[in-house]
Amino acid sequence: MPKSSIFDTVWLLQSLQKITAGVNKTTSNKYHSAFKAAKKFYSTQQSNTEGINEFYNRFKHAIFNADVVDLTSLIAAEKIQDSTVTKETVMQKYLAIALIMNANKVKYEPLWNKLENDLLVGQDLYPKTIGDATHLLTNWKASAVPSTPPTPNPNDQDRRNTGSTPAVSYNQIGYICTSTN
Numbered sequence: 001m002p003k004s005s006i007f008d009t010v011w012l013l014q015s016l017q018k019i020t021a022g023v024n025k026t027t028s029n030k031y032h033s034a035f036k037a038a039k040k041f042y043s044t045q046q047s048n049t050e051g052i053n054e055f056y057n058r059f060k061h062a063i064f065n066a067d068v069v070d071l072t073s074l075i076a077a078e079k080i081q082d083s084t085v086t087k088e089t090v091m092q093k094y095l096a097i098a099l100i101m102n103a104n105k106v107k108y109e110p111l112w113n114k115l116e117n118d119l120l121v122g123q124d125l126y127p128k129t130i131g132d133a134t135h136l137l138t139n140w141k142a143s144a145v146p147s148t149p150p151t152p153n154p155n156d157q158d159r160r161n162t163g164s165t166p167a168v169s170y171n172q173i174g175y176i177c178t179s180t181n
Helices: 009-020 030-042 052-068 072-081 087-101 105-120 130-139 154-162
Strands: 167-170 176-179
Touching (some): 030 052, 052 130, 105 130
16 A cells, blocks of 8 residues: 555655655656765754754654664674664764754864864763754854963063073973073
């Protein structure tokens, strides 16, 4: 029995999305459609002025054809660790990372670095679901920007020009102190 005759709402919504994207059974080139879907998915970046909710909604619309991502090897690797893993579980992990990595670079690059550094020391703190990723992005607080280093002493340039060799020592804070004696 065809899905159109059993009033499958998910099928209907997917069909509408495909039609509005210019894809149908008679005129579509599957390779072209797959390329366009992948391009749309990977180019969905959060802008500087866009909030998490708006970004998430655009991201969600871009993933309707995320099946162009071949999860076969990821599922096989996960099944070695956990035999009960499903395609949906693997897809959620993949989409969670995609959402994090497509978030605004200016705001979230410290988060990307933290997650990557944690992974290097054996702690995988990447979110496992899109919901977890959204929660992390919404609540992420970047650490305060360190204060700028002290301004160099203009007399240092004068000493270099006179040929005198300054003695170098470090104070308790770690700043370089120089003396011409």
